[in-house]
Amino acid sequence: MSDRIVGAAPSPGRLLAAAEPQAGPAAKALDLLSIIVAAVEQAPGLAVRGIDRDGIVRYWSLGAARLYGVAAELALGQPWARVAASLPDAASLAEEGTDELAAVWESGKARSTRLWKLDADGAAPRCICSTVFPVIESGRVRQVVCIDVDITASGQDGAAQGALLLMGDNFRQLYDKxxxxxxxxxxxxxxxxxxxxxxxxxxxxxxxxxxxxxxxxxxxxxxxxxxxxxxxxxxxxxxxxxxxxxxxxxxxxxxxxxxxxxxxxxxxxxxxxxxxxxxxxxxxxxxxAERDLYLSMQVIEHASVAIVVMDPQQRVVSMNPAYSEISGYSLDDMLGKPFVQHGVEPDTPAFFEHVWDEVEANGYWQGDISGQRKAGARYPAWLSLTAIRDSQGQLSNYLAILSDISERKKNEEHTRHLAEHDFLTDLPNRVLLLDRLSLSLAAARRKLSMLAILYLDLDHFKHINDSMGHHVGDLLLKEVARRLVRCVRGVDTVSRHGGDEFVIILAEVGGIDQVAHVASSLLHAVTQPYQLGEYELQVSTSIGVAIFPSDGDSIETLVHNADIAMYHAKESGRNNFQFFNAEMNAQIVERASLEQGLRAALGRDEFVLEFQPALDVASGQIVGAEALLRWRHPQLGVLPPERFIAVAEECGLMVSIGNWVLQQACRRARAWHDAGQAWRVAVNLSPAQCLHNNLLLSVQEALAVSGLPAACLELEVTESLLMKGGARLAGVLAQLRALGARLAIDDFGTGYSRLANLRHYPVDKLKIDPSFLPAVADDAAGESDTMLAATIIAMARELQLTVIAEGVETAQQLAYLRGQGCQQYQGRYASAQVAGSVLAKLLH
CATH class of the missing domain: 3.30.450.20 (PAS domain)
Incomplete structure (x- = not known):
């Protein structure tokens, strides 16, 4: 084997590049081995070969050149079989090497270390320890690496040779560091x-x-x-x-x-x-980090909010299942496409340009948008956009978090509806009325048009609530509301102002005649019969009208003036409508002043009683007196009941005032008795007293405190109240009669009740209304008045009721009454109203 280095070995790290020039870094699993190979590149006795799937040598280290005597230039790019054939013992080396390489390529697993002998030209054989393992990237074997170690030594056993291998200088240095x-x-x-x-x-x-x-x-x-x-x-x-x-x-x-x-x-x-x-x-x-990442992925996967990741060009690269559930778009629908192109539709083209500008400037944007589902339906959504930057501050991604807020919007709308609408009738309430009236006024000013406010109040609604129960009253209010809505246009507003009061805005009316026509329609609609469960009712309403701009230029003024006109409609007999005028306002101001004064009158001892004596027609003797209330007003002087009783009834003061009258009248009658005059005192009961639960207790208390016998107290109720009171009033009168008090019907003849009906009530006396008496002295008078008076007297006598005539002013009237058999009378012919202390002295 030649000691000459016949080719330059690749630099450390080129192993993989040589194996596949375009491949990425090796799998992490072999990071350490790659480092070891690079570190021992120059170690003597270590040879590294890299061979691809086709059997081509892609890497040939310096150690391989030394060990096999083949330069890198001659080995690289050549089939391993050809290179092995040039080596000593070529046949066995080529066969075993090729089989081993094929096994590694097939299994993707390293082969156990094996020892083999390498013959050398003219030298002793070398003992080679070889390990073959795959280089795997992205799950695929990219190449096979062979590390051959010359472990030829001085007769040490295999284990010792392996230890010497690990103790090689370069390897030991890597091992230690x-x-x-x-x-x-x-x-x-x-x-x-x-x-x-x-x-x-x-x-x-x-x-x-x-x-x-x-x-x-x-x-x-x-x-x-x-x-x-x-x-x-x-x-x-x-x-x-x-x-x-x-x-x-x-x-x-x-x-x-x-x-x-x-x-x-x-x-x-x-x-x-x-x-x-x-x-x-x-x-x-x-x-x-993996655990945190797993938890984060689980949160993202199962989040109810949609999460979408985009690239720097705002194209979708990933999204969680929630986005599909919300929008209907799959990942395939969205992948690689602009986020706003699918699922998010701006209301204006410039909307998302502004949004992205905000994200670029501030790094995020959030707000409500209008989303669009794949099926085409729109839905309200909340969107958060965030720019994601890498460690160098460069934009890497955009993150969108989107929530379907349809349910929240529905709840908000429901809450807003509840806040702006009456819970019973579902009509706009006072809050929404004022808002709409503000808009209508602004439009009317802009268009120089007319606007009308109609203020409605149901007549005698409290009586329905008290006599039939609030359930019936609620049913009536709901039906009235439906009828009112049917009478106006869609641009108009019908609202419940509270209780039994309704306010209607008529926008852009053509004139007074149109307003009057609508008011007449409302009156007619309200007065139609109602079938409410077992009850059949008929009610009416009073309507006040104020016109913009003639009756006011502000919301407060118009509503106030319509309210004033409504009260004038009630005072004009109810079941009608009245347009506001300045005189009405003066009356309302006076009424407000009276109400304020009434609330303090009892405490300031401003009420007094005067008495109208009642005389026996036959003898001319006083048999009793009627207590008449007067108010000594600090500024207006002495006021008769006609000036303030209605106000007291409306503001709820009549019960307390009536109780005061009862107590004072009983005390005065007791004083007469103590002076030897056993006169009966007559006290008028107001409707509020008659329907009050404590009337019997109040009468008992007045009699007990004064010591007056119950038979000397006469309680008067009007014929009209008797007709409307029904069974409840009949029961109250029965209790009073059982107590011993006498009962009289005042103003008889004005209510058109049948005398026969009086059998159902425990009454003792009838008072003939003064309106039947003036014509008696007039020779030109018709016979109807005298006939009616005579009929009442005759029928009362048949029923064994005492008859007293009110308002007798002449001797002729008295003579007529005497001739018809009337028992008692009162009026100016006998005496005007006087203080109780001077009554007996005056008529002595």
């Missing part, structure tokens, strides 16, 4: 270990490691539950059978700390002795 742990195992025990192994296992010195089994540095069980000792034996057998074995292993250091190691266990057979060398790399950080 390797960052990976390398241990040599003989009969399962550690025979040699490099410094990196001692450090990895945290041993104080080499003796702590040598002589122990590698399984001694393992926990009892591996993370998958397998016994470490059993699994280690299995892996050693696999390495012996296959030549090498790569696996991950959980180790435990001398200090008791656990770590993950990546192990390349290689089997070497020298002179029938089995040796293993293990290369161990600490991969704890990698395992931790």
């Amino acid at each position: 390797s960052a990976d742990a390398i241990v040599l195992l003989r009969d399962e025990y550690i025979a040699e270990a490099n410094p990196a192994a001692i450090a990895l296992f945290q041993c104080e010195d080499r003796p702590r490691l040598l002589g122990r089994r590698l399984s001694d540095f393992s926990p009892l069980r591996q993370p998958d539950g397998a016994l470490s000792s059993l699994r280690g034996t299995q892996l050693a057998a696999q390495a012996h059978a296959d030549g090498n074995c790569r696996y991950d292993w959980r180790y435990q250091t001398c200090a008791g700390q656990l770590f993950w190691g990546e192990v390349l266990l290689t089997s070497v057979t020298l002179d029938h002795t089995y040796l293993f060398y293990a290369v161990i790399r600490d991969i704890s950080s990698r395992k931790l």
Whole structure:
């Protein structure tokens, strides 16, 4: 064999390049061996050959040139069979070498180390130790590498020769300086270990490691539950059978700390002795990263939000299943295409230009967008775009996170609807009304058009709630709402303002006549009969109208003036509509002043009682007196009840005022009794008192405190109230009559009730309304008034009821009543209203 170097060997690292010039880096599994090959390139007695699938020599080291005497220029690019044929003992070398190469190509596994003899020209045969292994990249064998070591020595056995191989100068240097742990195992025990192994296992010195089994540095069980000792034996057998074995292993250091190691266990057979060398790399950080990566991938795969990765050109490179579930697009639909082209449709062409500008400037953008599913349907989405940059600050990817917010938008819309609509009728509430009115006013100002506000209040709705229950009242409100909506246009707004009040905006009306027509339609619609369960009802409404711009230029003024007009409609008999005017406003201001004064009047002792005496028609003697309420107003003077009773009823003060009247009247009657005048006192009961639950208790308290006998108290209710009160009022009157109080019907003849119906009520007296008396003294008067008065008196006598005529002002009227058999009268003919203390003295 020639000692002349006949060709330059490739530089370290060219092994793979020579094998396949365009191939990438070798698989990580052989990183360490590649380093070893590069390091021992110049070592004497070491020859490295690289051969591709076609059997062509692609790598020929300097050691190969020395060992075989063939220069690199002559070997590279030549079939290995041809090169082997030129060597001594060519036939056996070519045959065995070709078979061994074919086995490695076929199995993709390294062949166990073998020894063979190389004859040399005129020299002693050489003992060659060869190992053949594949270079694998991307799961494919790229080339086969052969490392041949001349272990010819002075008669040492095979094991010693293997040890000498490891102790070669260059290899020993690499072995000592390797960052990976390398241990040599003989009969399962550690025979040699490099410094990196001692450090990895945290041993104080080499003796702590040598002589122990590698399984001694393992926990009892591996993370998958397998016994470490059993699994280690299995892996050693696999390495012996296959030549090498790569696996991950959980180790435990001398200090008791656990770590993950990546192990390349290689089997070497020298002179029938089995040796293993293990290369161990600490991969704890990698395992931790893999675990984190696995968790991250699981999160991404199972995330409910869509995650899309794009390249710097905004083309989709990856996405999770959630995006397919949301949009309907598969990865095949999206791959390599611009993200905004599928699944995200901007409302304007410039929208996403602005978005990408924001991402470029700030690194991210987020906001609501309109998405489009593959089927074409639009959906609301929340999108976050982030620019991903590498360690050098260069843009590498874009990350999009997208959520379908249809449900959130639906909930928001539902919440907004609840906030802006009445829960009972689903009409716009006060909040939405004011918003729409603001928009309508702005449009009316811009177009110089007319706008109308209609304020509606149901008549006597409280009576329905009190007598039939709130359930019926709610059903009525819902039906009224439906009828109101049917009476107006789509551009108009019908809202529930609260309680039984509704406000309607008529936008862009053509004139007053159009408003009046709509108001008439509303009145007609509301007054139609209602069938609400077992109840058949008929109600009416009062409507106030305010016009923009004549009745106000602001929301507050228009609504206020329409409210004023509505109250005027109620005062005008209800079931009608009224347009606002300035006089109404003055009346409302007065009413507000009265209400404010009424609330303080009781506490300031401003109420007084006057009494209208009642006389016996036959004898002319006083038999009683009617208590009449007066209000000594600090600014307006003494006010009759007509000026303030209605206000007191509406603002809820009538019950407390009525109780005060009861108490004062009973006290005054008791004073008359104490003075020897056993007169009966008559007190008018208001509708609010009659329907109040505590009326009986209030009467009992007034009688008890004053000491007045119940028979001396006469309680008056109007005929109209008697007609509307029904069974509930009949029950209350029965209780009062059982108490001993006398009951009278006031203003009889105005309510058109039948006298026969009076049999159902425990009444004692009828009061003939004054409107039937003036014509009695007029010779030209028709007979209808006198006939009616005579009929009432006759029928009452038949029912054994006392009859008293009110408003008697002349002797002729008194004479007529006497002739018809009327028992009592009161009026100016006898006496005007006077204070209780002077009543007896005045008529003495």
